[in-house]
Amino acid sequence: xxxxxxxxxKSVIRVSPFEGYTSYAPYTCTQCAEGWCMTACPVGAIQxxxxxxxxxxxxxxxxxxxxxIACPYGTMFFDSDxxxxxxxxxxxxxxxxxxxxxxxxxxxxxxxxxxxxxxxAAQRTVHVLxxxxx
Amino acid sequence: MARHLIIxxxxxxxxxxxxxxxEDGGGSEITLVSMERPYSxxxxxxxxxxxxxESHVFTATPASLAAWKVKTLIGRKATALNVKANTLTLDDGxxxxxxxxxxxxxxxxxxxxxxxxxxxxxxSFWTLDEARKVIADVTPGSRVVMVxxxxxxxxxxxxxxxxxxKLTIVEVAPRILPRMVDDACAAIVxxxxxxxxxxxxxxxxLTKVEEIKGKRKLSFKSGAPIVADAVIMATGIRTNLxxxxxxxxxxxxxxxxxxxxxxxxxxxxxxxxxxxxVARGKNLVTGxxxxxxxxxxxxxxxxxxxxxxxxxxxxxxxxLLMNIVEVCHLDVxxxxxxxxxGAEVFTGVRPERSQYRKLLFRGGRLTGAMICGPAExxxxxxxxxxxxxxxQTGSDLSAWKAHLARDPFxxxxxxxxxxxTAALLPQTILGRPSHSxxxxxxVATR
Numbered sequence: 001x002x003x004x005x006x007x008x009x010k011s012v013i014r015v016s017p018f019e020g021y022t023s024y025a026p027y028t029c030t031q032c033a034e035g036w037c038m039t040a041c042p043v044g045a046i047q048x049x050x051x052x053x054x055x056x057x058x059x060x061x062x063x064x065x066x067x068x069i070a071c072p073y074g075t076m077f078f079d080s081d082x083x084x085x086x087x088x089x090x091x092x093x094x095x096x097x098x099x100x101x102x103x104x105x106x107x108x109x110x111x112x113x114x115x116x117x118x119x120x121a122a123q124r125t126v127h128v129l130x131x132x133x134x
Numbered sequence: 135m136a137r138h139l140i141i142x143x144x145x146x147x148x149x150x151x152x153x154x155x156x157e158d159g160g161g162s163e164i165t166l167v168s169m170e171r172p173y174s175x176x177x178x179x180x181x182x183x184x185x186x187x188e189s190h191v192f193t194a195t196p197a198s199l200a201a202w203k204v205k206t207l208i209g210r211k212a213t214a215l216n217v218k219a220n221t222l223t224l225d226d227g228x229x230x231x232x233x234x235x236x237x238x239x240x241x242x243x244x245x246x247x248x249x250x251x252x253x254x255x256x257x258s259f260w261t262l263d264e265a266r267k268v269i270a271d272v273t274p275g276s277r278v279v280m281v282x283x284x285x286x287x288x289x290x291x292x293x294x295x296x297x298x299x300k301l302t303i304v305e306v307a308p309r310i311l312p313r314m315v316d317d318a319c320a321a322i323v324x325x326x327x328x329x330x331x332x333x334x335x336x337x338x339x340l341t342k343v344e345e346i347k348g349k350r351k352l353s354f355k356s357g358a359p360i361v362a363d364a365v366i367m368a369t370g371i372r373t374n375l376x377x378x379x380x381x382x383x384x385x386x387x388x389x390x391x392x393x394x395x396x397x398x399x400x401x402x403x404x405x406x407x408x409x410x411x412v413a414r415g416k417n418l419v420t421g422x423x424x425x426x427x428x429x430x431x432x433x434x435x436x437x438x439x440x441x442x443x444x445x446x447x448x449x450x451x452x453x454l455l456m457n458i459v460e461v462c463h464l465d466v467x468x469x470x471x472x473x474x475x476g477a478e479v480f481t482g483v484r485p486e487r488s489q490y491r492k493l494l495f496r497g498g499r500l501t502g503a504m505i506c507g508p509a510e511x512x513x514x515x516x517x518x519x520x521x522x523x524x525x526q527t528g529s530d531l532s533a534w535k536a537h538l539a540r541d542p543f544x545x546x547x548x549x550x551x552x553x554x555t556a557a558l559l560p561q562t563i564l565g566r567p568s569h570s571x572x573x574x575x576x577v578a579t580r
Contacts, residue, residue, distance in 0.1 A: 033567040034562040038568060038570070039437070043176075048569075062180040064176055069456055072522045080509055083185070117550050122551040
């Protein structure tokens with residue numbers, strides 16, 4: 001998804017810090033099988049594009065935000081300027097994020113979607129939680 | 135060839151039709167009976183606000199329905215269902231035979247039983263026709279009174295202001311949004327709206343509306359009357375079930391009513407399904423049978439019924455109560471058991487930023503949530519989804535409760551570390567990946 005502007009606040013990839021900002025993990029749309037955003041849209045404004053990604057059609061989106069509440073992953077975004085929902089559309093098959101990432105923390109591989117963050121996040125929050133309880 | 139009859143052209147009906155065609159590729163007869171041409175009620179506020187044209191509201195056209203091989207009886211009203219003879223009688227006296235049928239007749243707007251409620255310039259905002267009348271009456275500089283401060287009223291608030299009208303909201307309850315958020319959240323929204331020029335009068339019981347010199351005079355049990363150019367009654371909805379009173383279908387008798395359905399959304403008569411506002415389906419979180427008169431439930435119900443009508447054996451896991459509304463760039467959303475009196479509750483407020491969070495737990499499970507915050511705050515939008523995911527999966531958050539009690543805003547690490555994504559990925563409504571909403575090729579080429 002490219003907005004055409006340099007504006008990190010509008011990125012559809014959210015980087016979460018762990019363990020006191022010593023490690024980070026990028027998080028974005030899983031292109032899930034249900035497509036909760038797509039099935040929730042009352043005007044059919046979200047469709048599957050050639051890359052197999054769920055994609056918002058700007059001229060159809062009315063800005064009702066139903067997709068933002070339907071997506072259980074928290075990966076629907078809303079642009080207050082254009083008043084449209086937006087999300088990762090895999091840039092039509094050549095994700096610019098993967099190309100731009102200097103450390104290969106983001107790579108693009110064809111394969112079944114999976115929870116690529118769960119184990120990482122669980123390991124890196126053990127100490128934080130233990131400290132809080134103590 | 136199986137004959138499917140869909141009664142009602144709203145969200146549930148259209149989703150059922152699309153799913154039947156996804157499943158059978160056009161190999162059955164579908165008849166749609168609908169009083170109106172199919173459109174989305176959800177997007178009428180944007181038509182009112184003039185950010186979309188009227189043509190944008192339609193969810194099907196005569197051409198698209200023909201392409202889907204759907205026989206249409208538009209403008210006809212269902213008047214009686216004979217479940218023994220498998221026939222539906224219409225208002226013109228004709229009858230339609232079916233092998234199975236879906237009742238998806240939805241709701242209509244309800245006005246309070248007071249003098250003048252049906253007078254000129256006193257509107258509901260529910261149907262496209264009503265929307266057209268409101269558009270004609272709400273002009274720049276006009277004074278508009280909206281009766282009712284609930285979800286429906288708040289969905290059209292922005293549009294009324296965008297039309298240049300001066301808006302006063304009156305509400306019989308002591309505060310706004312009594313059935314969508316709690317007192318603390320309502321207070322934040324109330325302050326926000328007043329700051330944006332909306333007048334609010336809560337605890338006001340409307341007693342009559344009179345027409346005086348082309349204007350509307352609203353009188354109340356106490357306090358001064360209000361004079362307005364237009365009045366919009368957003369005072370609740372009623373389900374369209376009266377026409378089924380002699381059908382013999384089992385109906386719930388308590389306040390909420392609704393057609394009693396099983397986990398396949400079949401009524402007490404097995405070839406008669408019900409979906410959306412008229413169906414008393416399963417609540418995903420509690421398992422209780424409830425009416426959830428919201429768009430996402432109508433959509434999921436419709437698809438599950440469509441799959442079953444097409445021959446699948448598909449149980450529905452239940453619907454999640456949820457609402458989101460944005461007023462003057464403030465997002466307000468609630469999920470599941472947000473008003474559960476028996477839940478363990480953590481709240482967080484950042485008054486200077488108009489942010490509010492509420493998390494409701496039953497044991498280690500998040501069973502309800504509430505969120506409020508400025509729309510330009512990107513985290514608000516992301517967290518809305520994350521909270522939905524946590525309630526939907528029922529992830530075990532026991533290890534995270536102390537953390538969330540301290541900071542109810544920090545839900546994302548808990549979502550990730552409890553592997554909620556892994557729990558969500560296999561979940562689908564139809565037991566298979568969803569299709570694009572466009573016409574399946576199989577129907578087009580058949």
